[in-house]
Amino acid sequence: MALILGIESSCDETAAAVIDSNGTTLKERIVAQRIASQDDAHRPYGGVVPEIAARAHVEVLGPMVGAVLADAGLTLDDMDAIAATAGPGLIGGVMVGLVTGKALAMAAGKPLIAVNHLEGHALSPRLAEPSLAYPYLLLLVSGGHCQILEVAGVGQYRRLATTIDDALGEAFDKTAKILGLGYPGGPAVERLAREGDAKAVPLPRPLVGSGEPHFSFAGLKSAVMRAKDAGIHADADIAASFQQAALDCVVDRTRIALGAATPGMTALVVAGGVAANAALRAALEALAAQHGLPLVAPPPKLCTDNAAMIGWAGAERFALGYTDGLDVAARPRWPLDANAAPVRGAGVKG
Ligand code: KG4
Ligand code: ZN
Numbered sequence: 159m160a161l162i163l164g165i166e167s168s169c170d171e172t173a174a175a176v177i178d179s180n181g182t183t184l185k186e187r188i189v190a191q192r193i194a195s196q197d198d199a200h201r202p203y204g205g206v207v208p209e210i211a212a213r214a215h216v217e218v219l220g221p222m223v224g225a226v227l228a229d230a231g232l233t234l235d236d237m238d239a240i241a242a243t244a245g246p247g248l249i250g251g252v253m254v255g256l257v258t259g260k261a262l263a264m265a266a267g268k269p270l271i272a273v274n275h276l277e278g279h280a281l282s283p284r285l286a287e288p289s290l291a292y293p294y295l296l297l298l299v300s301g302g303h304c305q306i307l308e309v310a311g312v313g314q315y316r317r318l319a320t321t322i323d324d325a326l327g328e329a330f331d332k333t334a335k336i337l338g339l340g341y342p343g344g345p346a347v348e349r350l351a352r353e354g355d356a357k358a359v360p361l362p363r364p365l366v367g368s369g370e371p372h373f374s375f376a377g378l379k380s381a382v383m384r385a386k387d388a389g390i391h392a393d394a395d396i397a398a399s400f401q402q403a404a405l406d407c408v409v410d411r412t413r414i415a416l417g418a419a420t421p422g423m424t425a426l427v428v429a430g431g432v433a434a435n436a437a438l439r440a441a442l443e444a445l446a447a448q449h450g451l452p453l454v455a456p457p458p459k460l461c462t463d464n465a466a467m468i469g470w471a472g473a474e475r476f477a478l479g480y481t482d483g484l485d486v487a488a489r490p491r492w493p494l495d496a497n498a499a500p501v502r503g504a505g506v507k508g
Contacts, residue, residue, distance in 0.1 A: 159239045160476050163188070163227070163262070163301030165219070167255030167303070168247025168275045170196040171462070172218040176230040176236045176237075177285075177469030179291035179477065181416045184286055184457075188466045190229035194218045200327025219258050234266040239481065241472020244272035245489030246302075254490045260484050269481040271472040277492050278467040279429045280309055285470035286456040294454070297425045297442070300430035300463075301327035301342075304373050306415040307494060308423070310472045315496035318415045319371035326404060327432045329375035336379075336386050337393045348435050353399030359385045361403040363410070371415035372501055374408055375499070378403055405441045412442065412446050416449050424429050427454045 159180035171416060173193040181187035195212045200206050227233060242259025245252050263270040267398065274335070279298055284290050291353040293310040295318075304326045327344055334343020339350065361381045364374040382400050385391055411476040416426070426446040439455050449502040460467060475481070 160473050161232065161236055162271075162469045162472045162476060163223070163234070163237045163240045164273075164465040164467075165223070165240070165242040165255045165259050166275070166278070166463060166468045167215040167219060167251045167412045169247070169251065169463055170200055170211050170242045171178045171464070172196070172215050172222060173465035173468075174219070174222045174226040175465035175469045176232060177466060177472070177473050178225055179213050179473035180383060183337075187470070189232070189500040190226045190463065192222050192226045193464055194222065197342060201293040204335055204341050206248070208248045209408065211248055214252055215251045215254040217256070219254060223258070234262060234268070237266065237268055238270040239271050239273040239472060239476045240266075241273050241475070243278065244486060245275065245492040247275055247490065249488060249490040252490070256486075256488045261356065269476070270484060270486070271475050271480065272486040273468045273471045273475070274492050274494065275468070276492070277304060277313070278471045279472055279493065280307065280315070281312070281471045282429050282456045282460050282467035283427045283454045284465060284474070286460055287454055290427070290454050293420065293422045294427045295416060295419050297408070297426070297428045298430045299326040299408070299432035299438075301325060302329060306371055306412060306493075306500040308419055312478055313496040316420075317411065317493070317498035317501045318342070318418055319373065320498070320501055321373040321375065321413060322501055323374050323376035324379060325409065326373070326375065326408065328428070329379055329404055330432065332342065332379045333382050336383050338396060342431060343437065343459070347401060348396050348437065350397040351401040351437070352398075354392065354394030354396070354496055356398040356402035357393050359397035359399035361385070361399050363406050364402055364409055369414065371411045371418060373411055375404065375406065375407070376377055376439055378407070386493055387459060401437060408438065409441050409445050412445060415503045423451065425452045425454045429456060429461060431462045496507055
């Protein structure tokens with residue numbers, strides 16, 4: 159059995175967790191976990207302010223590690239390794255978590271595992287459901303990333319699709335801002351969409367029908383802005399119509415990716431913050447069924463940023479003997495598939 163301390167600080171959640179990789183239930187695998195959201199600190203600005211985020215991580219993380227070990231009834235000495243997010247993300251925050259992980263690893267004489275935050279999301283479905291076997295097709299949808307990847311094993315990723323402009327979570331967040339729903343926006347848009355008519359506002363479905371499975375959401379966001387400015391639609395109708403348009407894009411793009419994937423995928427898997435969206439899960443469930451595959455999605459609490467997924471990715475790496483030196487660098491950008499060809503029109507998102 160491996161006990162891993164996981165640390166996450168790449169965006170606006172400070173989190174620490176103790177993972178027991180041999181636990182038979184999810185409750186046993188997540189021995190203890192704590193998350194401190196910085197939502198209140200960033201809300202006045204309508205988005206994450208990197209400097210505020212980094213300072214908040216500094217204040218919270220040290221005591222949180224002590225608290226989560228106490229929750230687990232364990233000490234640093236009981237841990238087999240320390241896993242900390244080393245990127246990609248806001249570099250100030252990443253450095254706070256990684257340096258904390260290095261210091262703890264050095265003080266306790268334990269191995270350090272530098273975890274790619276995206277690998278944390280990518281493997282989180284196996285934390286929830288360890289019987290999920292490689293290879294699987296992963297739709298990774300968060301605030302910063304929107305990709306479809308084949309996951310063949312730990313560290314083995316083939317990117318089939320990415321976004322040429324905004325990530326899906328970003329589109330939800332921008333729509334929330336346009337509708338004055340505040341920050342963070344995704345859950346608020348989903349709630350309001352339940353009260354609206356998804357057919358009320360005609361909105362574009364960028365790239366739907368294209369033969370390559372890439373994403374684009376910038377045009378949809380502009381259309382949402384114009385719909386709001388027109389002043390003739392109820393906000394709930396705009397939210398519902400936006401969500402439907404975005405999901406239509408995701409389902410169409412994922413269908414193309416399923417057709418292009420290497421044969422033998424065991425499941426369609428969705429992870430990342432937007433995977434908490436119930437309408438998205440329902441739409442993907444239907445798509446997966448059409449392809450004779452199960453849809454695997456972690457419980458919503460494991461979809462948004464957390465340290466349990468970092469500890470779990472650390473545990474999977476540790477089991478394979480992958481550890482890192484204390485000189486490992488924090489990386490603001492760190493693509494899962496370093497060989498993926500750049501996409502025309504794409505920004506520099508990993
Ligand atoms: O994975 P995550 O916590 O952080 C990143 O690594 O980006 O994802 C956060 C993103 C935000 O854009 C948030 O609005 C979105 O996930 N999100 C949702 C929902 N819950 C979180 N989007 C749509 N519906 C939700 N229920
Ligand atoms: Zn994330």
